[in-house]
Amino acid sequence: MSPYDLLPRFKAQYDANNQEFSISGVVRPQGIDELGPSIALLRDAIGRVRGVLYVNVRRLTQMNNAAFHAFSRIIIDACRARPELKFVVITSSVVGWTSRKFGRLSGIEPNITIEEYDSQFYPGQGFLEEGRFVPILRTQTKMTWRHERAILPRHGMRAGMVMADICCGIGDFAVLVQKEFQPSRIVALDHSISSLDYARRVMREFDIRGIEYTYGDASEMLLDEAQFDLVTCRHSLQIFNRPELILKELYRICKPGGRVYITNEKNSHCLGEPRAESIRWTYNEVAKLFGHFEMDVELGPKSRRYLIEAGFEDIRVETFMVTNLDGDPQDFADVIAAWADVYAGEMATRRGDGPEFVARFRQGFQDHIFAALHPKGYAGWPIWVASGRRPQ
């Protein structure tokens, strides 16, 4: 018997609290009898619920026709036997066939509806994925790269390795890594289609090879287990409402003995001189503003705890400060101006902040820019780097 045969291929479960039947994994039976317990569980769930039964297939990577018909048959029969019962099938935009295949069911029974799970399920991230933010993301990466290119080898980066960059955004970090360290393969994943389009365009225009950009949900990836020597995830755990779910996935796709590398901020520690007080007040408010949208931009120093709790060992943590002295101070000022636009603009408006607060909030950013461009000034943006090894 090969190790393949010992792996559970799929799992079905029922959550009574949420009235949710979920099935995940690879469901390719030769005969329906192999599905017996799962079918029984679905029948049982249908018998118990009132109102709506959610059928969650978000993590269903494969299902053959034999299985699809078996499960569909039960749902369709239930619709006909109990017209008051509704079914909501939750598919994933990442698993291309699920919405198309399960979507057919709503054409058969109006009581079956399909909801596609996608990036809208991440609160607040839309603020950071607008096309106009792209130039600033590039500038940010340029500024952090000056530090990270020296830091990465201390966290396991080596030439020839297989790496994944999860939440790759516009893909510029993956390109820099490819040029500097020549890994044999980079898989770069993000859930923003527009960011990936941009990344692919850059790759084509500059004839870059060895990077595979893929659309995916970082908390539920299609990527196989234990296939990467190094998994990077930068500035992203801090903008997910449940970072532990992402870390669990980063752990899963990392090879035993490989490392997961994360970077995050502690926004309230952004600093500048002169006008330090105003700057400090504004960045304290930035942290609260993100908190309102369920994002923790204070996560940086918590990285060690998150990595330990996710099961990693040999945790390494360090910090670096991006400053106005790294290259052109105007780059630093441009980044702060872009933050001010989004944070004191759309985000503050969405929270319902009044004009008095917004004016003071915006002033702190202007003072930060003033410090960055001042001939004797100093402005900083601290970043926490952490990595952990997946046990052998």
Added chain:
Amino acid sequence: MGPVHHDLAGGPTFEPMIQIDMEIKTFVSAWRHCDYVSTYMARMVSQNRSDSVRHSNLFSSAFNELLEIAFRTRHADGELACRVSRHGATDRIELKFPCVPEERQFYEEAVSQVAGFEASERYLNSVSGDLAPSREVALLELAVDYNATLRVEEADGGAIKLVVDLPLEGLQH
């Protein structure tokens, strides 16, 4: 990679990418071979697609259905040949497997129905009906859910060749 393949019918040129041949006896000895082969070939041919992971998932899903059809023929002798070639956004699967004349007629009829304008309606009827899923339904689904075009080609030695063109690269998210 082999030489460039020129379609004799004057159609587009498909470039061979990968081929796997096995004795049908070996193939039908274990059901999981369908999963193995579809997963492996999907990974191989998807590497240079714009989204390799997504393409691989879709390709494996479609290809597995074809392999399950070949598996269920349950012939004891002959060969299974799976070949994938590419023209732009379309991947062509050519699946050759042993087949008796009656089966050939079945596949020819099934494929002609798939090409019909009512394919979508036929597929919905099959899902909502009481009958167990058939090989015909699997072929219908390829056309309906994957925009596949199918045809049957002559093959020598008591075999049949299903030719399936899959424009997966163009399928929207």
